[in-house]
Amino acid sequence: xxxxxxxxxxxxxxxxxxxxxxxxxxxxxxxxxxxxxxxxxxxxxxxxxxxxxxxxxxxxxxxxxxxxxxxxxxxxxxxxxxxxxxxxxxxxxxxxxxxxxxxxxxxxxxxxxxxxxxxxxxxxxxxxxxxxxxxxxxxxxxxxxxxxxxxxxxxxxxxxxxxxxxxxxxxxxxxxxxxxxxxxxxxxxxxxxxxxxxxxxxxxxxxxxxxxxxxxxxxxxxxxxxxxxxxxxxxxxxxxxxxxxxxxxxxxxxxxxxxxxxxxxxxxxxxxxxxxx
Numbered sequence: 521x522x523x524x525x526x527x528x529x530x531x532x533x534x535x536x537x538x539x540x541x542x543x544x545x546x547x548x549x550x551x552x553x554x555x556x557x558x559x560x561x562x563x564x565x566x567x568x569x570x571x572x573x574x575x576x577x578x579x580x581x582x583x584x585x586x587x588x589x590x591x592x593x594x595x596x597x598x599x600x601x602x603x604x605x606x607x608x609x610x611x612x613x614x615x616x617x618x619x620x621x622x623x624x625x626x627x628x629x630x631x632x633x634x635x636x637x638x639x640x641x642x643x644x645x646x647x648x649x650x651x652x653x654x655x656x657x658x659x660x661x662x663x664x665x666x667x668x669x670x671x672x673x674x675x676x677x678x679x680x681x682x683x684x685x686x687x688x689x690x691x692x693x694x695x696x697x698x699x700x701x702x703x704x705x706x707x708x709x710x711x712x713x714x715x716x717x718x719x720x721x722x723x724x725x726x727x728x729x730x731x732x733x734x735x736x737x738x739x740x741x742x743x744x745x746x747x748x749x750x751x752x753x754x755x756x757x758x759x760x761x762x763x764x765x766x767x768x769x770x771x772x773x774x775x776x777x778x779x780x781x782x783x784x785x786x787x788x789x790x791x792x793x794x795x796x797x
Contacts, residue, residue, distance in 0.1 A: 544669075544693045544695065544704050545693065547622070547680070547684060547692065547693075547694065548684060548685040548687075548692065549622075549683055549684065549685070550683055550684065550685050550686075550751070552751040553682065553683045553751045553752070553753050554623075554683040555751075555778070556751050556752050556753075556776065556778045556779055557583075557679060557682050557683050557752075557753060558583065558592060558623060558679075558683075559583075559776060559777075559778035560583060560584055560585040560589075560592055561583075561584075561775070561776055561777055561778060562581075562582065562583045562774075562775070562776040562778075562779075563580075563581070563582045563773075563774070563775040563776070564579075564580070564581045564582070564754075564755070564771060564773070564774055564775075565578065565579070565580050565771070565772045565773040565774075566578065566579040566580075566581075566758070566769040566770060566771055566772060567769070567770055567772045568598075568601075568767060568768070568769050569767075569768050569770070570765055570766075570767060570768075571765035571766050571768070575601050575602060576600070576601055576602070577598060577599055577600050577601045577610065578598070578599050578601060578772075579596065579597070579598050579769055580595075580596070580597045580599075581594070581595065581596045581597075582594075582595050583595075583679070586617060587617075587619070590619060591617055591618060591619035591626075592617070592618050592619070592623070593615055593616070593617050593618075594615070594616045594617075594618060594675050594676060594679055595613065595614070595615045595616075596613070596614045596615075596675060597611075597612065597613045597614075598610060598611075598612045599611050608634065608635055609633075609634070609635070609636075610633070610634050611633045611634075612630075612631065612632045612633065612634065613629075613630070613631045614628075614629075614630050614674075614675060615628070615629045615630075616628050616673055616675045616676050618676050618679075620648075622670075622680070623676060623679065623680055623683075624646070624648050624670055624671075624672060624676065625646050625672060625673045625676045626645070626646050626648065627643075627644070627645055627646070628642075628643070628644040628645075628646070628673050628675075629641075629642070629643055629644075630642040630643075640657065640658060641657070641658055642655070642656070642657050642658075643655070643656045644656075644673065646671070646673070646697070648670045648671075651666060651667040651668065651669060651670070652664060652665065652666055652667065653665040653666075653667060653671075653697055655700075665697075665700055665701070667697060667702040668702055669695060669702065670695065671695040671696055671697040671702045672694060672695065672696045672697070673696065673697060673698065674696070674698055677694050677696040677705065680694060681694055681707055681727075682747060682753040682755070683753065684707070686709045686725050686727070686747070686753075687709060688709050688710065688711045688712070689708075689709070689711075690708075690709065691706050691707070691708050692706070692707045692708075692709075693705060693706055693707070694707055707727065708727070708728070709725060709726070709727055710726045710727065710728055711725075711726055712724065712725055712726070712749050713726055713746075715746055715756065715757070717748065717754075717756040717757075717771065718756070718771055718772070718773070718774065719748070719781050722748055722749070722756075723748075723749040724746040724747060724748055724749055724756060725746065725747045725748075725749050725753075726744065726745075726746055727744070727745055727746075727747070728743065728744045728745075743758065743759065743760040743761075744758075744759045744760075745757065745758040745759070746758075748781075750780070750781075751779075751780070752776065752779040752780065752781060754771065754774060754779070754781070755771065756770070756771045757769065757770050757771065
């Protein structure tokens with residue numbers, strides 16, 4: 521049952537089979553979308569259900585300024601819900617610090633509190649200039665890894681993917697460091713389709729990545745997610761197949777004053793002083 525809940529975090533691993541270095545062109549960034557997504561004011565609340573029915577938890581994601589406004593912090597928190605907490609409580613927090621025009625990570629902190637005794641802390645430091653990564657779990661000795669170039673991590677990869685041009689049938693490559701190595705991640709867009717959202721029925725961009733490694737947790741099956749087809753690129757739903765059924769993360773609340781949907785007074789949204797984390 522632990523994997524049913526924890527697999528949610530893998531929904532942000534937008535990773536397809538590795539490709540050769542020659543097939544790793546520069547990212548095609550949509551600058552308008554980049555400005556909205558990384559405004560430093562976005563807050564999202566997703567409900568997590570098993571096979572679209574039984575709610576088992578919540579996912580909260582925020583992006584806020586740090587380092588005197590020169591950097592940003594992407595924070596994700598996963599908590600249990602209802603009867604699930606009685607036999608396997610979960611309260612995990614993942615914080616990725618990013619900076620620069622490509623929003624690359626330089627620090628990644630993980631605090632996992634699960635079950636009746638698991639309390640694990642992980643720290644990852646990224647040197648994007650010298651292509652190295654330093655990793656430490658709890659008080660264990662640190663491990664140093666080398667990379668073949670700059671790279672994102674799981675969460676920063678998801679956010680920068682939202683800011684890509686996302687042209688149907690055109691493959692994008694997002695280099696991502698996970699599982700002790702740098703992967704040349706291929707992301708494919710499958711087109712635009714109308715979908716019900718908290719803002720009403722809207723055109724959404726459908727993306728279905730293939731995940732070929734474990735990441736933070738084990739997983740099984742494909743992931744499909746939908747982004748609003750506008751400069752906000754709001755993730756309105758994320759579905760992931762697992763061994764038994766599927767996990768569905770549906771957007772419940774959203775706040776970002778830089779997004780035109782909120783300027784039009786669309787509801788429901790989070791209040792600006794609503795602290796998620």
